[in-house]
Amino acid sequence: MLDFEYTVMRSSRRSLGITVRDGRVIVRVPMRFSNESLCRFLGEHSDWIQKKLAEQEQSRQRFASVKEYRTVLICGTEKKLLLGAAKNSESTDTVCLKEIAYLRKWLEKNYSSCIEEDVYRLGKKIGVMPEDLQVRDFKAKWGSCDSRGLIKINWRILFLRPPLREYILVHELCHLKFLNHSADFWAEVEQFCPSYRKLRKELKDMAFLTELYR
Numbered sequence: 544m545l546d547f548e549y550t551v552m553r554s555s556r557r558s559l560g561i562t563v564r565d566g567r568v569i570v571r572v573p574m575r576f577s578n579e580s581l582c583r584f585l586g587e588h589s590d591w592i593q594k595k596l597a598e599q600e601q602s603r604q605r606f607a608s609v610k611e612y613r614t615v616l617i618c619g620t621e622k623k624l625l626l627g628a629a630k631n632s633e634s635t636d637t638v639c640l641k642e643i644a645y646l647r648k649w650l651e652k653n654y655s656s657c658i659e660e661d662v663y664r665l666g667k668k669i670g671v672m673p674e675d676l677q678v679r680d681f682k683a684k685w686g687s688c689d690s691r692g693l694i695k696i697n698w699r700i701l702f703l704r705p706p707l708r709e710y711i712l713v714h715e716l717c718h719l720k721f722l723n724h725s726a727d728f729w730a731e732v733e734q735f736c737p738s739y740r741k742l743r744k745e746l747k748d749m750a751f752l753t754e755l756y757r
């Protein structure tokens with residue numbers, strides 16, 4: 544007996560696949576795959592599925608208050624968010640804003656210098672420096688680097704704790720040496736950010752921040 548719900552998608556494929564996304568389990572199987580085999584297949588993977596579901600539920604709950612505008616993340620610190628304030632201000636545990644639309648302005652005014660400082664510091668370490676650095680808004684990525692040496696960084700990295708922010712900057716700076724995601728590129732990233740694998744995983748949980756406040 545399986546204690547989770549799942550959706551079965553049958554197609555002309557030959558292999559079996561399971562995905563767990565946003566708390567939903569989807570099983571992809573060949574057209575003529577029997578129900579008995581399906582149950583056995585799910586049973587064999589049920590530990591893995593349960594683990595994924597639990598992880599996703601945990602991260603959904605963990606950031607519920609951020610998503611509901613009750614709190615806001617600033618450089619990885621969760622602070623209380625008060626909207627409708629007479630003027631924008633911030634203390635150690637609360638951010639007061641006239642409206643949510645002021646959040647970007649507030650963060651850029653008070654924190655964007657740390658992006659420039661980090662890029663300069665990390666660039667010196669790696670031995671590269673961008674031609675230009677721009678702070679932008681992206682819907683689905685944290686940063687970009689092009690062949691002219693222009694690095695664009697999503698202003699939303701100011702929500703992230705410093706090690707995560709650093710990984711993003713190291714990633715884009717290493718693209719100044721390798722404009723691809725080759726093994727050489729990742730070796731370079733690892734040299735300057737040894738825990739990048741863990742950080743990349745953590746960053747996936749933070750992806751919702753690229754869509755928030757729109």
Ligand SMILES: [Zn+2]
Nearest residue numbers: 714718723724
């Ligand atoms: Zn990249």
